[in-house]
Amino acid sequence: xxxxxxxxxxxxxxxxxxxxxxxxxxxxxxxxxxxxxxxxxxxxxxxxxxxxxxxxxxxxxxxxxxxxxxxxxxxxxxxxxxxxxxxxxxxxxxxxxxxxxxxxxxxxxxxxxxxxxxxxxxxxxxxxxxxxxxxxxxxxxxxxxxxxxxxxxxxxxxxxxxxxxxxxxxxxxxxxxxxxxxxxxxxxxxxxxxxxxxxxxxxxxxxxxxxxxxxxxxxxxxxxxxxxxxxxxxxxxxxxxxxxxxxxxxxxxxxxxxxxxx
Amino acid sequence: xxxxxxxxxxxxxxxxxxxxxxxxxxxxxxxxxxxxxxxxxxxxxxxxxxxxxxxxxxxxxxxxxxxxxxxxxxxxxxxxxxxxxxxxxxxxxxxxxxxxxxxxxxxxxxxxxxxxxxxxxxxxxxxxxxxxxxxxxxxxxxxxxxxxxxxxxxxxxxxxxxxxxxxxxxxxxxxxxxxxxxxxxxxxxxxxxxxxxxxxxxxxxxxxxxxxxxxxxxxxxxxxxxxxxxxxxxxxxxxxxxxxxxxxxxxxxxxxxxxxxx
DNA sequence: CGTAGTGTTGAATTGAATCAAGTGTCGTGG
DNA sequence: CCACGACACTTGATTCAATTCAACACTACG
Numbered sequence: 157x158x159x160x161x162x163x164x165x166x167x168x169x170x171x172x173x174x175x176x177x178x179x180x181x182x183x184x185x186x187x188x189x190x191x192x193x194x195x196x197x198x199x200x201x202x203x204x205x206x207x208x209x210x211x212x213x214x215x216x217x218x219x220x221x222x223x224x225x226x227x228x229x230x231x232x233x234x235x236x237x238x239x240x241x242x243x244x245x246x247x248x249x250x251x252x253x254x255x256x257x258x259x260x261x262x263x264x265x266x267x268x269x270x271x272x273x274x275x276x277x278x279x280x281x282x283x284x285x286x287x288x289x290x291x292x293x294x295x296x297x298x299x300x301x302x303x304x305x306x307x308x309x310x311x312x313x314x315x316x317x318x319x320x321x322x323x324x325x326x327x328x329x330x331x332x333x334x335x336x337x338x339x340x341x342x343x344x345x346x347x348x349x350x351x352x353x354x355x356x357x358x359x360x361x362x363x364x365x366x367x368x369x370x371x372x373x374x375x376x377x378x379x380x381x382x383x384x385x386x387x388x389x390x391x392x393x394x395x396x397x398x399x400x401x402x403x404x405x406x407x408x409x410x411x412x413x414x415x416x417x418x
Numbered sequence: 419x420x421x422x423x424x425x426x427x428x429x430x431x432x433x434x435x436x437x438x439x440x441x442x443x444x445x446x447x448x449x450x451x452x453x454x455x456x457x458x459x460x461x462x463x464x465x466x467x468x469x470x471x472x473x474x475x476x477x478x479x480x481x482x483x484x485x486x487x488x489x490x491x492x493x494x495x496x497x498x499x500x501x502x503x504x505x506x507x508x509x510x511x512x513x514x515x516x517x518x519x520x521x522x523x524x525x526x527x528x529x530x531x532x533x534x535x536x537x538x539x540x541x542x543x544x545x546x547x548x549x550x551x552x553x554x555x556x557x558x559x560x561x562x563x564x565x566x567x568x569x570x571x572x573x574x575x576x577x578x579x580x581x582x583x584x585x586x587x588x589x590x591x592x593x594x595x596x597x598x599x600x601x602x603x604x605x606x607x608x609x610x611x612x613x614x615x616x617x618x619x620x621x622x623x624x625x626x627x628x629x630x631x632x633x634x635x636x637x638x639x640x641x642x643x644x645x646x647x648x649x650x651x652x653x654x655x656x657x658x659x660x661x662x663x664x665x666x667x668x669x670x671x672x673x674x675x676x677x678x679x680x
Numbered sequence: 681c682g683t684a685g686t687g688t689t690g691a692a693t694t695g696a697a698t699c700a701a702g703t704g705t706c707g708t709g710g
Numbered sequence: 711c712c713a714c715g716a717c718a719c720t721t722g723a724t725t726c727a728a729t730t731c732a733a734c735a736c737t738a739c740g
Contacts, residue, residue: 252589252593254597255678255679256679258597260592260593260596260597262589262592262593263589273582273585274582274585274586274589275582275586276578276579276581276582276583276585277579277580277581277582277583277585277586278582278583278586282586282589282590283589302571302574302575302578305574306568306571306574309564309568312564312567312568312574313564315578316538316564316577316581317538317539318539319538319539319578319581319582319585320535320536320537320538320539320540320581321538321539321540322585323535323536323538323539323581323584323585323588324536324537324539324540324544326585326588326589326591326592327524327525327536327544327545327588328544329588329592330522330524330588330591330592330595331514331522331524333592333595333596333639334522334595334636334637334638334639335516335520335522335639337727337728338727338728368685368686368687369686369687369688370686370687374596375596376596377595377596377597378728378729379728379729379730380686380687380688381687381688381689381728381729381730382727382728382729383687384687384688384689385688385689385728387687387688388688388689400686400687400736400737416517417517599695599696600695600696630717630718630719631718631719631720632718632719640696640697641696641697641698642718642719642720643696643697643698643719643720643721644695644696644697645719646718646719646720646721647696647720647721649719649720650720650721662704662705662718662719681740682739682740683738683739683740684737684738684739684740685736685737685738685739686735686736686737686738687734687735687736687737688733688734688735688736689732689733689734689735690731690732690733690734691730691731691732692729692730692731692732693728693729693730693731694726694727694728694729694730695726695727695728695729696725696726696727696728697724697725697726697727698723698724698725698726699722699723699724699725700721700722700723700724701720701721701722701723702719702720702721702722703718703719703720703721704717704718704719704720705716705717705718705719706715706716706717706718707714707715707716707717708713708714708715708716709712709713709714710711710712710713710714
């Protein structure tokens, strides 16, 4: 068990304050007037390893647009590529549409993470990206980022690292999808969310899912029904507690064991 | 039907000359003494969009090592990352080992393609990479590539594009693994090999598979048996002809239809 | 308060895995 | 050059994990 507040957790009702992405900051997390230098995400996002002066230069090209509300699209499949985006608050999903209309989720994005890198090679975005809740972003026009990277070796290095990280991560998902069972996928997904959540919020064991069961299924290559069943099964085993979008990882080590047993 | 030579194809025996990677060049394809400027792969590999002088600079940092033979490792999982590699001739696969010893293939690499990008973010390679046949490579020490990229905006741009391409490709595989049937995966795999083969060899409809059925299965998230069955099924439908490692795509448009029907 | 979207649960079905038993192919050394 | 052994591949019978189909419950929002 962990040391998070356990007040009334078993009543299973009421509005317990959660460390969800949208409730992290004291101040409004969607605030547009924050520079890279003062942004609490700057360790995750681009500015890491840059000097004060360099951060200022980056700050100049970053555009902080109006907030997005649930369902708003950042860009759509085959829109012309022009920028990458850092999540400032809230969350997004990216997806592609099959020929017969079904959607397949290709990624979820939490604060500090970079979206739109799939468009760098071609002139167009390869997927659509949409806000899962009220959210805000930093837009980084790519051709300006390239120009600046050319002046700042640290920035070039860091962006290579960000892209390399995306590649490594995508290959882990390849392994997951090609050899894990439904339970292993789901456990791995929850653990992944846990560590990503904990980087921007408080507890690695307690968080809100910004996406639907259906989104999770489309991401993991499972049906909604299966995701739902696995959630109840894990709950019955006492490993997690789920109530709607609220998740509590009760036995995080046992969850890890499920994934590693593969 | 296509226009490739159909001499005795139905006899199903004998050494029919094929446009496999190892049989493409008149000269020895593993020849170490070729500069980037004169390399026939330079459109696929790094030098694209570089000036003559720039290519010369790149040439300086590229190391052309001795050839690799089947089963030789280029690097192993958790080796220290130091270089990316371009395939010059032959082919490679990358894979990871599960806790219980099973291997999962994460990628195949044909001439002109870049290996090792999964190591850029961390200090270590995330997978092992091994030659599938006699093969040769160009080693590009990454820290030198970064330094040079900083001097040559074209090179920086091109390497961003290569990595972006890898990201986009990995996400297509994500979709494939999460929603395609065994037949769709296999058809898509053959079509992918077809277009990649045709970039370095002659025919998009006739090529040799450098990997085993088992490799294909581990890559596509299927068992060997399933891959084998799908091959025979596609053959029975008259869409392909397979004899051992030799593949002939007889009805490439129907194959495309299988994939797109998804 | 009603309705659309989201989530759960059960029963039947099925696509691919598993288990099993072969045959085919290739490289090696006698 | 042939025989041997290891590995690669194929095919069939059976099993099983996850999907599909179906019905219903919950929740959140206008």
